Amino acid sequence: MFSNYLSVRPDTLNQRAAEFLEDYRQAQEQLVAEPVMQNNREAWKPPPESAFKLNFDAAVFSEVNRSDVRAIICNYKGEVMAAMSARGPTVHCSEEGELLACRKAIEFGIDAGFSKLVIEGDNVNVIKAISSQTASLSLLGNVVEDIKHLIRDLQWESISHTRRNGNKVAHVLAQHARIIVEDLYWIEDSPPLVVGHLYQDLCLL
Template identity: 30%
Template sequence: MVNLHQCQIVPSACCALCNALPEDFLHAVWYCEVISDVWSTLEWFHQTAPSHSNSFTELLSSFLFNREEFRAEIFVIMEFIQAQNDEPDPPRPPPMQQWRPPDPQCFKVNFDAVVFRRSSLAGIGVIARNHDGEAVGALSSPIPMAQSVADLEALACLKVVQFALEFGLTRVMFEGDSTVIINALLHDAGELASFGNILNDIHLHSTVFQFVKFVHVSSNCNLVADALAKKARSNVGAQVWLHDLPTDIVPLVLHDVH
């Protein structure tokens, strides 16, 4: 739940079992009071486990280095059983709550780039959505491979800005999972990098927008753009969709919205 909350997929990081504390990995497998009831059925478990663990690795090590190997085996088996058990569904936010821009006239545009192995080509994917999460435009395009991945990601960012301008969007929030490029744009850095000229072009184009913001998101929050970028492998040229999407991309958008 902590990871989902950081990706803005759920409104709260609270554990769905105990509803008391944030559910990180250690809480989910050890500290949650519901889970701890399982461990307490074995009297020797708390004698083996440390009084407090800062990580799952530390917790696991206390069992692995115990002289009685069966304790480690039981611990691992019970962890596996817990992982397989069905848990209550996490609370689901209202549609689009996870990313809805504060301005109803603002559009969210995600972009991504992928490298095609054993090929001199790469792919770029772009998905533009309105305030209600409806897809208003998408792009899937193969491009020549750049000198480096960072150069490729910078080119993808430039392409998404140009796409938004050509589409007539004036208030845009761009989201990408490239830490290097997004940070360089946010902090006016990277002028001396190989992609410095591309950043200058991005800044120049961005001055046309009434409102523009660049946001870094994790790859888990950028799945639609990633799928469109990978789809470019089979494209002869750039493919553009207006108020429509390929049938294999629609389920990803619906999942992302809801």
């Protein structure tokens, strides 16, 4: 299913390898320079042992007229089960970008075979909209209802809001979207550019 996700064009391989190495180096420097705060109440929290946590985020780059979607799925130990970094459509506001990112992230999770998910994002309005039991009458209501339909197909789900620190790995992926030239997917592997942040989360478990 994911063979096409993992393919890499030869003409971009060297460029991507250099970018990932530089991101990894910077992450290691940051890890040394910024000690982990043990009292950080906004840290990433693990899902139940039988489930997985799906964190998503969006980045909107108005100067290049596009959005980007980032998602990461981890188990209760904080180990990365799957991750994605994909280009999104043109959007008119950050909330639209977050809703479209949420929909694409859940589709990715389902396609990757995950049916028990804690779905978590840092946009409170998006989380409220997809958690609501009433139909959305907003201009983005069709996207909200698409997300609710996807969620109903899961065996088990929990929807929660987190602040930026609890969603920092997905956020870092989103902010690095400017250097991505094609959609990237990782299965049972960690994106190199967030290794340092993943380690910080594990230290707080």
